Amino acid sequence: MKGYYGQFGGRFVPELLSPPLVELEEAMAIFLNQEAFKSELIDLLINYAGRATPLTFCPASSRELGVKLHLKREDLLHTGAHKLNNTLGQALLAQRMGKKKLLAETGAGMHGVATAAAAARLGLEAEIFMGAVDVARQRPNVDRMRLLGAKVIPVTEGTQTLKDAINEAFRHWIAHQADTNYCFGTSAGPHPFPELVAHFQAVISLEARRQFLSQTGNLPDYVVAAVGGGSNAIGMFRHFLEDAEVDIIGVEAAGTGEPGCYNSAPINVGRPGVLHGQLSMLLQDEAGQVLPSHSIAAGLDYPGVGPEHAHLAATGRVRYDLITDDEALDACRFLSIHEGIIPALESSHALAWVIKHAPEIKDRSVLVCLSGRGDKDLGIIQEAMEKRGLTL
Amino acid sequence: MSASTLTTIMENNRRAGRLTRIPFLPAAFPGRDEFWTVLAELAAHGADIIEIGVPFSDPVADGPQVAEASRLALANGGSLDYIFEGLARRRAELPPGLVLMGYVNPFIQYGWTKAAQDLHGREARAVMAASLANLAEKMSQAGVAGLIVPDLPLEESAPWLAALKQHGLDLIALVGPNTDLKKMKAYAACGAGGYVYVVSVLGVTGVREGLPPEVKDTLKRARQAFNLPLALGFGLTSPDQLRSLPSEERPEGAVFGSALIRHLSSGGTVRDFMAPWLA
Numbered sequence: 246m247k248g249y250y251g252q253f254g255g256r257f258v259p260e261l262l263s264p265p266l267v268e269l270e271e272a273m274a275i276f277l278n279q280e281a282f283k284s285e286l287i288d289l290l291i292n293y294a295g296r297a298t299p300l301t302f303c304p305a306s307s308r309e310l311g312v313k314l315h316l317k318r319e320d321l322l323h324t325g326a327h328k329l330n331n332t333l334g335q336a337l338l339a340q341r342m343g344k345k346k347l348l349a350e351t352g353a354g355m356h357g358v359a360t361a362a363a364a365a366r367l368g369l370e371a372e373i374f375m376g377a378v379d380v381a382r383q384r385p386n387v388d389r390m391r392l393l394g395a396k397v398i399p400v401t402e403g404t405q406t407l408k409d410a411i412n413e414a415f416r417h418w419i420a421h422q423a424d425t426n427y428c429f430g431t432s433a434g435p436h437p438f439p440e441l442v443a444h445f446q447a448v449i450s451l452e453a454r455r456q457f458l459s460q461t462g463n464l465p466d467y468v469v470a471a472v473g474g475g476s477n478a479i480g481m482f483r484h485f486l487e488d489a490e491v492d493i494i495g496v497e498a499a500g501t502g503e504p505g506c507y508n509s510a511p512i513n514v515g516r517p518g519v520l521h522g523q524l525s526m527l528l529q530d531e532a533g534q535v536l537p538s539h540s541i542a543a544g545l546d547y548p549g550v551g552p553e554h555a556h557l558a559a560t561g562r563v564r565y566d567l568i569t570d571d572e573a574l575d576a577c578r579f580l581s582i583h584e585g586i587i588p589a590l591e592s593s594h595a596l597a598w599v600i601k602h603a604p605e606i607k608d609r610s611v612l613v614c615l616s617g618r619g620d621k622d623l624g625i626i627q628e629a630m631e632k633r634g635l636t637l
Numbered sequence: 638m639s640a641s642t643l644t645t646i647m648e649n650n651r652r653a654g655r656l657t658r659i660p661f662l663p664a665a666f667p668g669r670d671e672f673w674t675v676l677a678e679l680a681a682h683g684a685d686i687i688e689i690g691v692p693f694s695d696p697v698a699d700g701p702q703v704a705e706a707s708r709l710a711l712a713n714g715g716s717l718d719y720i721f722e723g724l725a726r727r728r729a730e731l732p733p734g735l736v737l738m739g740y741v742n743p744f745i746q747y748g749w750t751k752a753a754q755d756l757h758g759r760e761a762r763a764v765m766a767a768s769l770a771n772l773a774e775k776m777s778q779a780g781v782a783g784l785i786v787p788d789l790p791l792e793e794s795a796p797w798l799a800a801l802k803q804h805g806l807d808l809i810a811l812v813g814p815n816t817d818l819k820k821m822k823a824y825a826a827c828g829a830g831g832y833v834y835v836v837s838v839l840g841v842t843g844v845r846e847g848l849p850p851e852v853k854d855t856l857k858r859a860r861q862a863f864n865l866p867l868a869l870g871f872g873l874t875s876p877d878q879l880r881s882l883p884s885e886e887r888p889e890g891a892v893f894g895s896a897l898i899r900h901l902s903s904g905g906t907v908r909d910f911m912a913p914w915l916a
Contacts, residue, residue, distance in 0.1 A: 247792075252761040257741050259698045260790045261813045261839060263820070402704060408695065415697045420840040422815070516749065517761035519741040520695060522788070524761060532716050533746030535694045 248436025251559060253552035256435040258522045262415065265422040270437045272342045277444060282341065289333050290448065293366060294323045296330075298449075300456035300612075305583040310603040313610040315465065316586070317453040319477065319617060326544075326589065326617030327449060327477045328359035332428055334445035336363035339426035346370040346425040350414040352379055352407030353543030354386025355617060356430030361395035363428075371395035372425075374414045376406040383543065386621065404537050407547055411521050431474025433551040435522025443553065446480025449614065454484045457612055466609035469494045470616070471594040472565065473509060473545035475554045477616035486562060495554060495565040496594045498540035502569035507539035511550045512558045512565045525552040541570035541629060542590035544617070572597040574629050577619060589617035590625065641807050642782040643831035646685050646734050647866035647889045656879070656887075658683055658914050659868055661738060661894030663690035665715030666706045667901055672715075673723055676731060678907035683915045684733050688785060688892065689720055691739025698787040700843030702895035706902075717747050717772075721779045728780040736809065736831070737776065738785040741793075747772045762796070769800035776806055783807035783831040791824050798828050807831030812859055814839050814851045821862035832866045832890060835859050837873070844895045845872030848881055856886050868892050876914055 248254050256266060276282040290296040298321050303314040319327035332349075339347055347364045349371065351357030357373040364371035373390055377399040380387055390397050403409035411434075418427045432442040450468075457465055468485050470478035472495040485491045500508035508514065511526040518527035520535055528536040528548035538548040557563040568576075573590055576597035581587045588596060592615045599611050619626070627637055640648075650657045660679050665672050679687055692710040696703065707715075720737070728735075737744075748771035752764045776784070783806055789797060794808060801808050810829035812821050813836035824833075835856060838849050852869070859867050869879070870892030879887055891914070900910045 255793055256790065257788045257793055258790060259787050260811050260816055260820075261698075261836060263790050263792075264815045264817075402701075403694065403708075412695050412697045416700075416841050419698075422839070516753070517764070518746060519788070521697075524765075527742075529742070529746065531746070531750065532718075533693075533743040533749070534711065535742070 250553045250556035253517070253523070253525050253555040254436055254439060255524045256522060257519045257524065258415070258435045259419065261419050265418065266435055266437065268342070269426065269441070272338055273437060273441060276338055276341050282337065286334055286337055289337070289366070290330070294329050294333060295321060296448065297452045298322055300453060300460060302460070303584050306580065309583060310600060311607045312599065312603055314599060315457065315610065315612045316615040317449060317481065317612060318615055319449060320586070320588065320592070320615050324355070324359045324362050325620065326355045326359070327446060327480060328356045328430065329362065330448055330480065331430070331442050331445040331476060332356070332359040332363035335426065335428040335441065336367045336369055339369060339428070340367050342426065344369070344424055344426045346372060346421070347428045348372050348414055348418055348421070348425050349428045350374050350407065350410040350430060352376070352410065352546060353621065354379065354383040354390065355544060355621070357395070357397070358386055358389045358393070360428050361390045361393035364395065365393050372417070373397050374400055374410040374417065376404070376410045377401045378405040379407065379410070379543065408535065431476040431551060432479045432553060433474045433521065433523055433525065433549060439523065439551050439553055442476050443479045443483060446476050447483040449477065449480035450482065450484035453481065453612060461610065463610070464488055464491050465612040467492045467494060467606060467611040469496065469595045469598050469611060470614040471496045471545060471591045472550060472554055473498070473547050473591065474549070475551035477614050479551060479553055481614040482557070482563065493563045494598060495563050496568050496598045497565055498542060498545040498594055499567035499569045500539040502571065507537055509538040509540040509545045509547055510567055511548060512554060513567055517555070520549045523549070523552050525555040526550050526558070541573060541625065542594060544589070544591040545594065566598055568594045568597045568601070570629070572601060574626065576600055577626060586615070587619035588615055589619045590622045592616045641831050643686060643734050643736065643807055644866060647832055650685060651866065651889050656876070657685045657866070657868065657890035658911070659686045659688060659890050659892040660684050660897050661688040661690060661892055662897065663692050663703070663706045663710040663715060664720045665692070665713035666710040666898070669713050673727060675901065675907055679911070680731050680733050682908050682911035684911070686734040686736060686890070688736045688738045688894070691717060691720065691737055691743050693740040693743055696740065698841055700841040700895060702844065702898045703842045706898045717743060721775050724779040724781070735781045736783045736785055737781055741786055741788050744772055744784070744786065745769065747775070766796045766800065769796055770803065773800040773804045773806055777804035783809050785809045785811065785834055787811060791820070791827060794827065802828065809834050811836055812855070814849070814855050818858045818862055821858055825863045830865065832868045833859050833863050834892065835867050835869050835888060836871045837869055838871050840871065842871050842895050844874050844899060848878050853882060853886055856888060866890060870894070876916065
């Protein structure tokens with residue numbers, strides 16, 4: 246079925262949003278494979294965003310863990326995370342479609358900053374919806390967005406976090422579809438967003454697969470990425486899905502880890518449901534009300550997940566495991582000390598999987614998507630360490 | 638096939654030369670018991686059809702009044718079980734036609750766990766079809782005639798139409814200013830029934846002044862595409878808004894939700910609210 250990955254996906258939106266989604270779908274068909282579009286995007290990715298990002302072997306961590314650890318360095322992309330791969334693509338598409346404005350949701354603020362930067366670069370206006378709770382706890386990113394010329398609109402409804410920012414962005418889009426594109430931040434939402442975002446993020450594995458082959462002569466034994474909505478992970482997985490010898494691991498956030506705690510692990514502990522336009526795995530109560538999520542990594546703090554991940558879990562191609570807040574925090578400190586790289590707490594979940602499973606994967610090669618840099622998390626890291634009786 | 642209850646109500650009113658009045662109220666709003674009192678009062682003061690809102694945590698098509706009322710309704714325990722249990726005791730004393738209006742997820746989750754167990758697996762779409770069959774059966778038993786699902790466009794509606802058809806129930810189409818004639822005709826052809834919910838404005842629910850100028854065109858296209866009565870909604874506060882339309886273009890029905898919620902929240906009575914609509 247159109248817009249589905251196996252059983253999951255679809256387009257569950259008000260009829261009033263069907264025309265702009267169809268318009269976007271038609272624009273994808275026209276532009277994504279057009280030479281002029283592709284070459285302009287490639288130019289932006291190389292000369293503005295800083296691609297290709299390096300593939301870094303980690304000697305000290307590898308010795309310590311008894312595995313061969315390699316990192317795909319999306320933390321070195323302009324604005325500090327993989328998000329810009331997608332926003333540059335969507336901004337360019339919006340420009341080609343004759344739209345004047347980009348609308349976006351943001352949780353931790355990384356997608357908001359990446360949207361604001363892409364909009365500034367391509368001469369578009371940006372309006373960013375952000376939960377009021379997130380506005381308060383991610384102040385530096387709010388200031389970055391404003392400095393980049395974007396309008397930040399705090400959302401005071403519901404849980405006042407990412408989930409409600411998305412609701413408000415959809416409401417806004419209904420009324421402003423004529424001159425505005427919704428620049429969706431993750432590989433989720435109504436068709437065609439999951440495919441559009443995966444298309445632009447797939448550059449991560451396109452590069453990483455070539456780099457790994459050229460540096461080691463082989464494919465990695467394991468490819469690992471953290472999964473919130475799932476955009477860095479789908480970008481990291483896409484070009485390895487056909488390589489049967491590569492084990493692919495998605496890491497969901499288990500939150501504080503005690504039984505019944507809030508988490509961000511819909512694939513492991515949720516069941517299928519419809520939120521934000523898609524049928525996918527979802528954290529919900531018996532009556533189908535969406536449950537609050539939690540993770541120390543703001544970018545993973547979301548009760549749903551992209552439909553392609555739900556499908557890859559159902560088919561068994563990708564294994565989805567759990568990592569707690571504490572394990573992620575330890576992994577963040579581990580990489581900082583051993584390699585001189587401060588990873589984002591999101592990416593730290595993927596690293597923590599390697600640390601936790603090192604005995605099981607001894608001497609094997611592992612490729613981790615380091616989706617973002619950890620500077621944005623310093624306040625959270627410091628606070629979490631103090632709670633555990635530690636200091637920076 | 639016998640005519641839909643909802644279509645019949647609106648056709649009869651049209652022949653009698655009057656507008657069909659369709660209030661919307663979220664289940665368990667303003668309170669668990671008050672909801673049933675308000676429902677009875679709406680029936681006593683001229684409501685022909687009542688849309689009962691099934692509250693959802695993430696009401697993406699709703700503006701502030703309905704979203705806030707839904708939040709309160711959820712906190713009061715508003716749910717499909719609450720609605721069906723309440724109707725089992727009261728349906729006989731409620732003359733209006735009844736419709737449930739709510740988002741996709743609470744509907745498909747009604748009976749999901751049991752359906753998933755019965756089907757021994759997680760083929761999500763098969764489980765969804767079984768859940769919807771369960772929902773349609775419960776609706777039929779409770780005397781509910783139709784469903785309005787704001788986040789269910791035509792492309793996803795096939796399993797819903799199949800389940801509702803088994804019990805002679807209607808899936809009511811929502812169309813708006815940006816729904817072209819071709820799409821409206823597709824809704825008509827797929828079996829949408831009861832009446833057509835014509836959204837007045839490119840926006841969310843909420844109280845608005847006047848009517849946007851494009852309403853006339855939307856109503857005209859809907860009239861051309863459907864062989865069903867039309868109900869106009871989103872932003873209606875008073876019958877005067879409809880009087881601004883040429884008489885031949887007026888809809889058969891008017892839906893009012895946000896204005897009613899605002900009136901009740903500020904302490905107003907149902908009688909006062911309904912009075913202008915009865916004139």
